[in-house]
Amino acid sequence: MSSNKMERTIYLEDVPRKEALRQLLHHFRTPREVEWVPTIKALGRVTAEPIYAHLSMPHYHASAMDGIAVRAEETFGAHEQRPKQLVQGESFEYVDTGDPIPAGYNAVIMIEHVRELAEGRVEIIEPATPWQHIRPVGEDVVSGEMLLPQGHVIRPVDQGALLAGGILSVPVVKKPVVSIIPTGSELVQPTVDVTPGQIIEFNGTVFAGYIEQWGGSPRYYGIVKDDPEQIKAAILECAETSDIVVLNAGSSAGSEDYTVHLISELGEVFTHGVATRPGKPVVLGKVGDTPVIGLPGYPVSAYLTLEWFVQPLICQYLGLTVPSRAKLDVTLGRRLVSTMGSEDFVRMNIGYVNGKYIANPLTRAAGVTMSLVRADGLLIIPSESLGYEQGEKVTLELYKPVETIRKSILFSGSHDLSIDLLSSLIKERDQDRQIISSHTGSMAGLMAIKKGEAHVAGIHLLDEQSGMYNVPFVRRYLKDQDVVLVRFLQREQGWIVPKGNPHHIHSVRDIVEQNLLYVNRQRGAGTRILFDALLAEHDLSSDDVRGYGREMFSHLNVAAAVKEGTADVGLGIYSAAKALDLDFVPVADESYDLLMSREFYESEGGQLLLDVMVSEAFKIQIEQLGGYKVKDIGQLIPLL
Amino acid sequence: MSSNKMERTIYLEDVPRKEALRQLLHHFRTPREVEWVPTIKALGRVTAEPIYAHLSMPHYHASAMDGIAVRAEETFGAHEQRPKQLVQGESFEYVDTGDPIPAGYNAVIMIEHVRELAEGRVEIIEPATPWQHIRPVGEDVVSGEMLLPQGHVIRPVDQGALLAGGILSVPVVKKPVVSIIPTGSELVQPTVDVTPGQIIEFNGTVFAGYIEQWGGSPRYYGIVKDDPEQIKAAILECAETSDIVVLNAGSSAGSEDYTVHLISELGEVFTHGVATRPGKPVVLGKVGDTPVIGLPGYPVSAYLTLEWFVQPLICQYLGLTVPSRAKLDVTLGRRLVSTMGSEDFVRMNIGYVNGKYIANPLTRAAGVTMSLVRADGLLIIPSESLGYEQGEKVTLELYKPVETIRKSILFSGSHDLSIDLLSSLIKERDQDRQIISSHTGSMAGLMAIKKGEAHVAGIHLLDEQSGMYNVPFVRRYLKDQDVVLVRFLQREQGWIVPKGNPHHIHSVRDIVEQNLLYVNRQRGAGTRILFDALLAEHDLSSDDVRGYGREMFSHLNVAAAVKEGTADVGLGIYSAAKALDLDFVPVADESYDLLMSREFYESEGGQLLLDVMVSEAFKIQIEQLGGYKVKDIGQLIPLL
Known part of the structure; x- marks a missing residue:
């Protein structure tokens, strides 16, 4: 941590992305090198x-x-009735x-049309x-x-x-060498053993993969500490020996963001800051005749900006x-807000429900690599837009083939680790099919089925009056709709506590009385509804619970x-406690069931889901997770 | 050449391709191997x-x-009017x-919202x-x-x-090892120095490339002579050490086609012969638990059958x-005949003319590798179809992105080497644009413009009456159409003769009088029209010319x-004689001009073509070809 805050005087520009790219490409119209390779x-x-x-x-x-x-x-004149004889070596x-x-x-003449008379003598019947x-x-x-x-x-x-x-050999364009310089004193090479403050350096591996796929030759320089002299030496060496240099990170305007200073010192900066979210803090410049690109450190920002600026340089x-992605028109399942003045890049999941492609945003946090891993497509909100309303039609760039998206099973509702297992088993049966899940909570899942925005919802909604799970909610909210509720898992909810349960928590009263710090789930989550029911049971209110306002979106x-x-x-559930090696104090068994339209239930995808659900393989994996009871799984729960 | 014709008794089956594949895949549901690789x-x-x-x-x-x-x-309560002070190390x-x-x-709290008062002391104005x-x-x-x-x-x-x-490491499916065994006594490794009867073995390289792209690990065994014992040894060794074995060729029913005999001897044959054109003589079988696939020798047959049977095995x-190709609906520019009972695979060129995708077949000969190199798409004519009429709509599988196809300049008409040069220069200016040419001859080119089936036609049509080139034909056949005729090249036509012109040919009379063997061009070719005009000039008829009936489709x-x-x-033209190191006796200078609709002429593609045509780079390359005069190139020729 630096205490010299005096350098924090640089402000980022807001150059439109395409304008920044145009300028960048314009600076590097140098002749490419040719090499001969064996065919x-x-x-x-x-x-x-x-x-x-x-x-x-x-x-x-x-x-x-x-x-x-x-x-x-x-052979002229040969005929069925008047064959011609020919002699080997003569005719x-x-x-x-x-x-x-x-x-x-x-x-x-084809051998099939030749009649062999004797060694060296044949007869033909057509000319x-x-x-x-x-x-x-x-x-x-x-x-x-x-x-x-x-x-x-060149193709095969x-x-x-x-x-x-x-x-036997061909003149081809040399693959441009792209040097990758990861900078940061906190960075460590990939390991399973990290201490707080250390960050695993994985961006460089991701860059190298994309650069290779785009036709470049990646060269990993190795981690450089946050020391201007060391970074300077690395830039100079790479600018000399490569065609493109990529620095990551240090491209913003913080006290240890040296990139912009060093590139201006050693060469020229064209752009510092583009009008995008994420990806804003990017540095585009050159040292000698070599383009030097400073990319932001957050993974999503880093990969998007790499694609915006380094791919076109390689292609040029x-x-x-630059190859373009396939596009797809979709209906937005949720409202999306955007800031005027910058382009917004939102990773989206897509599902085909009731004859429409429905798209929902994944988290927009730039640090969440998994949002790109899970994304089916990318929505680019133009800089002059304030966003879109739910139900609006927008066009996405696709990360996956539309055939795969069309077969995806769109899951909404409560988070459970078993859903990932189901998805993997489904994919094993049908490579193109998987479950795309958004962890919205039980109530939101139920509403998604009501509005036709998901195929399946996982719900565990306790009705306080009747003490019944799920059925009363389905009756109340979906009374006119043709839906089915499929028995899935009985799972244990309980207190997730540190090893040894140091505060001896056995009921919600123990938490309130000791004024312990609680961590809650988001509104509409079944687990939160259960917690509220437990509070009510003990005549307690949410104000009595420290940390009630801190919301998490999953058990994990x-x-x-x-x-x-x-x-x-x-x-939360037992499997989450187990995954992180914590202790678990059971509170209640709850019914975690799957709600779906009858149409989906009867479809190929629905039946495959059912098949997998009742399979031995799934039961074995569920037992390994722990904390579940499998009873009557796959059976329909009467709704009337 | 074998003289033992007694083995020619096997007949090929006509198994539907998909049925043959189903059976093949059904036989190999063996567990796959897993290996751990560094992430x-x-x-x-x-x-x-x-x-x-x-x-x-x-x-x-x-x-x-x-x-x-x-x-x-x-921080609660901090406000612009009532800032809170915080002390480093304490608060x-x-x-x-x-x-x-x-x-x-x-x-x-972001540094931008922090007011630094002194070393170790700050003020904040919001909570x-x-x-x-x-x-x-x-x-x-x-x-x-x-x-x-x-x-x-796994993506980056x-x-x-x-x-x-x-x-740090992940369990992945092992890449299946696919052994490639090229067989044939006539095969030689790639070389620039071949003697008649030797065939360069290049199929193996093509197979290896596709296998790698599909996720397999190709292993090139090396050429094996047409000796059953040697082939048998190769099969046994590869079946032992690989997951899939590919033999090429010897899969048909000829005297030296050992594949089917050897596989049945060593293992089992499931299929010999599929109902396709090309690609019929394929052998599908196994030795031990290893699939052994015998592919036909002709390049196009070989690559298609590899895709039909080896790609699905690798994917399984x-x-x-198996990934599917993009599809496109097109209008057929020509009639296509197909045989009932077998699927027909026709390589097609596609152009976007007057708002329609027009597709024309390339040669259907299975030996023509270039038909796959040049193809934009593939038409699969189902086995129950007798073909399609000109103008019918059909669906193609695409080999290229539709964006590229949409920008292609569709060239029809007379063949000239300069068209390839133009195309390469156009691609240099706009990577996605190129000329797709079919060598149909001048008259067919003119008719293609009339019918809106091509963008540009290269024509050199001599009007015997007037002695004028091209203009009379355009006036006669396209009188109501808004077309332009652009001055292109003056080129020399002449007698292409062996080095030293041994028969002293200087006029058509020399050919007829010595009863020399002539090689002609196809009907409608400008060169043929010129030859006919030369005959007429000397009061000779086509019956006087030996070889008049042998038609070639290009100067080369x-x-x-x-x-x-x-x-x-x-x-033919001088550049063709030069390319093959022959002698050339000039006969006539002719006008080889470009005919196009005014709409295309004024379009982006048309103007790019014009730009390239008049460029210095093109002139230099044309001079290197030789035999052309460049005068008034790019100017419009008055048609009225």
Whole structure:
């Protein structure tokens, strides 16, 4: 931590992304380097000039059939009733497919049409036309012919044509070398053993993967500490030896963000700050003739900005167009707010429900790598927009094939670890199908089914009056809809506490009386409803509970808060406590059931879900998680 | 060449392709092997089981901003008019983004909102809410959370999430080893120096490229002679050490086609012959538990059958769905005939003309690798169809992005080497644009413009009456259409003859009088029209010319026939003679001009074509070809 706050005087610009890119590309119209590679190793490379054939293919007149070579003139008049006899070595020769046509012959008769009379003597019953069943020289490739234009990405079949044309090596554009310099004193190489304050350096691996996929040659420089002299040395060395340099992070305006200062000192800065969310703190510049790009540290920001600025630089070097993603029109399942003046990039999940593609945003936090892992598509909200209303139509860029998205099972509602297991087992049966889940809580899940925005909702809603789970809520909110409620799991809810239960918590009263720090779930979550019911049972109010206002969106996040010691206790399921090696004090068994429209229930996807749910494989995995009872799973729960 | 014809008794089956595939896949539901690879090397690999996080990310409560860590309770009431003072070490600590929150603190105030009074003393003017600007443990990844399901193809961003979750190595499905055994005594390794009867072995390289792209691990065995014992040894060795074995060729029913005999001897044959054109002679079988696939030798047949049978085997092994190609509805520019009873696979060129996608077939010969190189898409004619009429709508599978196809310039008409040069230069200016040319001859080109089936036609049509080129034909056939004729090249036509012009050919009379063997061009070709005009000029008829009936589709093919000695002379352009190192006797200078609709001429593509045509780069390349005069190029020729 720096105590010198005097350098915090730089402010970021708000340059439109496309304008920043235009300027960047404009600065680097340098001639690309060419290298010769053996044709057999040229797969995926880009031709640097047009390639002409050296040889013809075939390079001799070749028989196109197994049969006999003849002189067509000598076959004229042959007929079923008046066969012609031919003599080997005089008027015919045997040829197999690919054999050269012996000198003096000009047609081939298929062996099936030849009657063999004796050794060296045959009979034919139809005439041959000149050149029939002969592949003339150059039928495929003629010497001197252009096989490939410049700027062509070589495919396997192109390698075949090149080799057929006698081209054993090809001039291709050199892969631009992209150096990756991770900076940060807090960074450590990937490990399973970290201490607080250490951050695992994984952005560099992700960059390297994309750079390779885009046709560049990534070079990982290794972690550099937050020391301006060391970073300067790294930039200078890489600018000398690479075609593009990527620095990560230190691109913002903080006290240890040296990138912009160092690039201006060593070269020139074109842009510092683009009008995007996330991705704003980016530095675009050059040192010598080498583009140097400073990317922000948060993973999502880093990968988006890499794509915006480094991919086009690589493509420009190779002479290729930046490939565009497939697009899809979707209906927004939720309202989305955006700030005027900057483009917003929102990772989205998509599902095909009731004949419509419904899209919902994943978390917009730039630090959440999993939001990109889980995303089906990307919504770009233009800088002049304030966002979109629920139900509006928008166009997304797709991260996955639309076939896969169309088969996804859209899950809403309460979070449970078993849903991921179901998804993985479904994918095992049908590679293109999986569960896309958003952890919205039971009530939101129920409403998503009501509004036709999800296929399945996981709900565990305790009705205080009747003490019954789920059925009263379905009756109340979905009375006119044709839905089914499928028995899923009985699961234990309980107090998630540190190992040994140091505060001896056994009831909600223990929490309130000791004034312990609680960690809560979001509004509408079944677990929160249960907690409220427990409070009511003991005549307590939410005001009596310290930490009631701190909301988490999943059982695992509640458990993580307890594990870290920022809460003394939370309410949640056994498997979450177990996953983080915490103790668990059972409070109640609850019914965690699956709500779906009858239409989905009867569909291929619904039946596959049912099949997997009742499978032995699922039961075994559920037992390993612990804290569940499997009884009557897959059966329909009467709603009337 | 074998003389033992007694083995030619096997007949090929006509098994429907999909049925053959179903049977094949059904035989190989063996458990796949799993291997552990370092996460940083796992790009593109397929997870063998669900992957759960070991670590949370962040694994400590981290500051999300540069600023100060505070206790939220101590900031309540802070206001512009009533600032609160905080003391470093007592009530605040400086934190940078990513720093751990010091023990006892529970919120972060951004540095921009902090007023620094003196060393160690600050003032704040708004309260903090608990947990603001803090990334709680597990915000991104929670320990125990499923990061990836099984069967997931690992992308760069997934590598990031895995490393963030403390996963340093991952269980992935082993890449299936696919052995490639090229067989044939005529095969030689790629070379520039071949003798008649030798065939360059390039299929193996093409197979290896596709197998790698599909996720397999290709292993090239090396060429095996047509000797059953040697082939048998190769099959046995590869069946032992690989997951899939590919033999090429020898899969048909000829005397040296050993594949089917050897596989039945060593194991089992499921299918010999599928109902497709091309690709019929395929052998599907197994030796031990290893699938052994015999593929036909012709390149197009070989690559199609590889895709039909080997790609699904690889995908099944990996647990992936075979990816499907994008599709496009097109209008057929030509009639297409197909045989009932077998599926037909036709390589097609596609252009976007007058608001319609027009598709034309490339050659259907299975030996023509270039037909796949040049193809934009593939038409599959079902086995029960007799083909399609011109103008019918059909659906193609695309080999190229539709954006590229949409920008292609569709060229029809007379063949000239300069068109390939134009295309390569156009691609240099706009990577997504190129010329797709079909060599149909001048008259067919003119008709294609008339019918709106091409953007540009290259024509050199001599009007015998007037002695004028092109203009009379455009006036006659396109009188009501808004077309333009653009001056292109003056080119020399002449006699293409062997080096030294051994028959002293100077006029058409020399050919007829010596009864020399001529090689002709197809009907409607400008060169043929010129030849006919030369005959007429000398009062000769086509019956006087030996070889008049042998038709070639390009200047290069005519030159190749002369080069090979299967013709004594042909008529063609200088650059073709030069490319094959032949002699050339000039006969006439002709106008080779470009005909196009005014709409195309004025479009972006048309103007780019014009720009390139008049460029210095094009002129230099044209001079290198030789035999052309460049005068008034790019100017409009008056048509009235």
